[in-house]
Amino acid sequence: MVARIMVLNGPNLNFLGIREPHIYGATTLGEIEASCAEAAKLLGVSLSFHQSNIEGELVSLIQSAHGSADAIIINPAAFSFTSIALIDALKIFGGPKIEVHISNIHARDELHRHSITSSASTAVICGLGPYGYVAAIIAAVQRLGRLPEAVPAALHGLRPSSQA
Template identity: 70%
Template structure:
């Protein structure tokens, strides 16, 4: 399951000098194409509402093996999401389109990172595909058709 937080529905319009011109619909299409290539089921959601994201994280316990989340602004504020993420038993990968570590003080320190297996930041929209690869690697489900270099390393 891939979850996207507030204002990500405005990608391509909002601050393209930071987030680029790729829309969330284009990211979703790319993720769906990669999921089809790897024979993976994918649920892709976006919400501007913290409670809805908490509900989706909680429901993922029963419906998802891994969770990929771009919490956006909630990275810096949401204890509720942090607590929900701690309940999820599979791996969680936090994705940020921009390199939050190189941003201003307000956007630099994710409160949610302590609840995740890995953080992917600064790779633009490709970070979602990297997170999907990491989740498949963790599950031992990377297709043999991928080059060995992509499948290298333990989980």
């Protein structure tokens, strides 16, 4: 069975490339989606990609992942710092949950330093720019134990050892 990964993006990420390029860069969300699709194809996984400015829609998407996705990658954006609802929804999901932030939130102003949604995440990637999404896809596939043989040699070191 092909691993299924759901990528979720929170508020204002639809304005990437325009919004505060000195923090988030010039890459658009569409370009990030295209690079994620390319990585998913290379890794042999299926990918669904979503963005919403509405907290309740993100909660519903997380709930819909139960039974239809094996891993969630989420950039909660501003909801990272405020959303108990996202935390509760993420806790319900049983697979890997990888939180992504384009900027290094730990080096930002006090308002943007502490993600409360991280408490419900398996792992957090921040500060890698748009590449953080690709890193999260690779990490999710690794967490699922499904790095296929077609992975380039450079990534073979990420495969868990079969020897204990």
